[in-house]
Amino acid sequence: MTEVATARRSRITPEREAELYEAVLDLLREVGYDALTMDAVAARTRSSKATLYRQWGGKAELVAKAVRHTKPGGAGLAEIDTGSLKGDLHALTLRSDDCTMEQNSALMRGLAMAIHGNPDLLQAFKEYLIAPEMAEFRTVVQRAIDRGEVRPDNPAIDYVMHMMIGGFAARSMIDEQPPTQAFLLSYIDAVVLPALGNQNV
């Protein structure tokens, strides 16, 4: 166990990691989550299954991190600091171009189905995708509070993720279109900023 725990802390290069994530996403698009096996990932990426398990623990974590990897600058929201809530939320949206969002939208629909039958996938999604995004939104909103743009007791602060997820999910369902940058910017201006009492529009 000590050996495994130590090995799991060892790092692969960022290039190799990106290559692995790309292969996982390709396989996901080809066969879906349930039919995806660690054997297939190992074969496609010419790595050993032992390495994959050491590095990622299992399929759910590997898939969640691969999806997270498609979000450009996923870890770098702290670098987006435009000086206004509107500017920050727009910059956050503009990190993904329309083509990436359309691809992700199809991928996420497939994974949303898989999540129902795979509690470990749900947990991995919450830990590696939803929690980091919520933290990003909290950072952006906290800055707006600190600048005096948003009142600290505004009840909509707890619902920023609900509003954004609503924009994504309902766009697919009601409008039958993937969310585009233009749609999301318009939704942020019409819904998220006014709900936060932000009149800087």
Added chain:
Amino acid sequence: MTEVATARRSRITPEREAELYEAVLDLLREVGYDALTMDAVAARTRSSKATLYRQWGGKAELVAKAVRHTKPGGAGLAEIDTGSLKGDLHALTLRSDDCTMEQNSALMRGLAMAIHGNPDLLQAFKEYLIAPEMAEFRTVVQRAIDRGEVRPDNPAIDYVMHMMIGGFAARSMIDEQPPTQAFLLSYIDAVVLPALGNQNV
């Protein structure tokens, strides 16, 4: 064809219709959409398959209408007219008790999965569930515009359904809880009313 078209216009009693919808929902909970057959519905309800097809056209329409039927007073929003947007939206929410919402939430998760592989179910959902709900929200918002509570050019008017669906979907996903009346009332007050520029809170 003429005979079928005429027969499809014939009516069954509302009691019999309610009984059929209940049986369809029971079967849905037992086996899911894909495994549900018109044969099983016919057997369970002691009706002929021919009758079912005449009355509902097919499985997708029958299921969508059965789900619609669980929404109390689904057709009767016009009767909710409290004199304020907040009052109307709250009354709309309070039509379903928490137990019904929890049951529907589980049912809808299953059907959301089935929709991906069944374009006819998506169409039936849009026609018999989403369109009527959107019409209800439009009625409520139009009244608020007519009373001068909401500006007719408020851009959030187009996103009322997006906001509400976001509340439902994200509640399940982020909070891992079914939406409750208390949650929805709080979400309406924190998000929907402020986005619509409604200060009557």
